[in-house]
Amino acid sequence: xxxxxxxxxxxxxxxxxxxxxxxxxxxxxxxxxxxxxxxxxxxxxxxxxxxxxxxxxxxxxxxxxx
Numbered sequence: 001x002x003x004x005x006x007x008x009x010x011x012x013x014x015x016x017x018x019x020x021x022x023x024x025x026x027x028x029x030x031x032x033x034x035x036x037x038x039x040x041x042x043x044x045x046x047x048x049x050x051x052x053x054x055x056x057x058x059x060x061x062x063x064x065x066x
Contacts, residue, residue: 003011
């Protein structure tokens with residue numbers, strides 16, 4: 001339908017847009033899956049372990065920042 005209505009250069013732009021949109025959606029789905037795994041992992045930790053992991057994670061993040 002798009003090919004019949006639009007000029008060739010507009011069709012190319014549309015296809016490029018759809019390709020970029022597909023990549024963005026894929027990245028968002030991947031990110032949501034990762035966040036779900038982290039959330040599930042945090043839910044399974046007991047309170048003492050959770051506190052220890054947060055403190056240790058904070059130290060790691062500070063070292064990485066420089």
